[in-house]
Amino acid sequence: MSAKKTAVVTGAAGFLGSHLTDRLLKEGYRVIGMDNLVTGNVRNIEHLAGNPDFDFIKHDVTKFIYLPGSVDLIFHFASPASPIDYLQIPIQTLKVSSLGTHNALGLAKEKGATFLIASTSECYGDPLEHPQKETYWGNVNPIGPRGCYDEAKRFAEAMTMAYHRAHGLDTKIVRIFNTYGPRMRLEDGRVVPAFIGQALQGNPLTVFGDGSQTRSFCYVSDLIDGIYRLSQSNYHEPVNIGNPREMTVLQFAQEILKHTGKDLPIIHKELPTDDPKVRQPDIGLASKLLGWEPKVAFEEGISRTVAYFRDFLAIKS
Numbered sequence: 001m002s003a004k005k006t007a008v009v010t011g012a013a014g015f016l017g018s019h020l021t022d023r024l025l026k027e028g029y030r031v032i033g034m035d036n037l038v039t040g041n042v043r044n045i046e047h048l049a050g051n052p053d054f055d056f057i058k059h060d061v062t063k064f065i066y067l068p069g070s071v072d073l074i075f076h077f078a079s080p081a082s083p084i085d086y087l088q089i090p091i092q093t094l095k096v097s098s099l100g101t102h103n104a105l106g107l108a109k110e111k112g113a114t115f116l117i118a119s120t121s122e123c124y125g126d127p128l129e130h131p132q133k134e135t136y137w138g139n140v141n142p143i144g145p146r147g148c149y150d151e152a153k154r155f156a157e158a159m160t161m162a163y164h165r166a167h168g169l170d171t172k173i174v175r176i177f178n179t180y181g182p183r184m185r186l187e188d189g190r191v192v193p194a195f196i197g198q199a200l201q202g203n204p205l206t207v208f209g210d211g212s213q214t215r216s217f218c219y220v221s222d223l224i225d226g227i228y229r230l231s232q233s234n235y236h237e238p239v240n241i242g243n244p245r246e247m248t249v250l251q252f253a254q255e256i257l258k259h260t261g262k263d264l265p266i267i268h269k270e271l272p273t274d275d276p277k278v279r280q281p282d283i284g285l286a287s288k289l290l291g292w293e294p295k296v297a298f299e300e301g302i303s304r305t306v307a308y309f310r311d312f313l314a315i316k317s
């Protein structure tokens, strides 16, 4: 029998799930990746084909999860994560973080495994506190178009804490703020792939509203490092992981034009319902608890991401 620890990653073919899988393999884990490929893509894990420490199971985690053998650590990362997805597949979005979280927690209980849930800054909704600390309870519209994601993730946090309190399960909750990097879906509608794709293809950049709303962007390797550290910690309440460098969406559009060397028009489109006006993580807790802080500068992360999409578009055409 292998002496390696076994980790399960749901959503392993997604943007974050695939980077997390790479990190776990590097840390010496055996990884079982699960995905139903609704928003994930096997292209994100094809480099792992033939790796004896990696297995992939195509499975919808809203259905009962059966796995033989021992499991040490479960990362529940399966979920659509783009506002366009929430509009197109709201019921799957609700189910994966409610029924899917229940099944993944049930598996953790059965195996005596540690459980880590990918939660989100969307738990804070359109925040009335800025920057957002973990102690803030949020300002979420439960019945708006983003409610399916926000409320399902809030339910997932509640369910995770209930398993921790009622069953003594070792659980962790990460609240992920806007993250970017290679393997994002070009067409997923989120602002990073949208603007980079538009710029590289010579199209106008579509800023929603007047572009004064703010976001704070974290490069994927920094996020994964924070999550890995959290998984090894003894802390059970939510922890924000993100990069506090905040900018307006309009400034972000100008940065993308600069980094792609393009001179293209910026056009304005209607601001989506309930689009948060500000978002910036307070990472004091992660820094104190995990000794973590982001390392990749915005300029560096964006140039790596632009290079990825340049390659991707060349492959496609």
Ligand code: UDP
Residues within 6 Å of the ligand: 082, 083, 178, 189, 190, 191, 192, 194, 195, 206, 207, 208, 209, 213, 215, 249, 271, 272, 275, 276
């Ligand atoms: N946004 C934009 N143009 C686009 C896509 C997004 O101006 O083509 C804006 C969106 O309205 C939001 C911000 O960019 O204010 C970030 O949107 P994203 O979909 O990436 O994720 P969110 O942070 O809203 O979950």
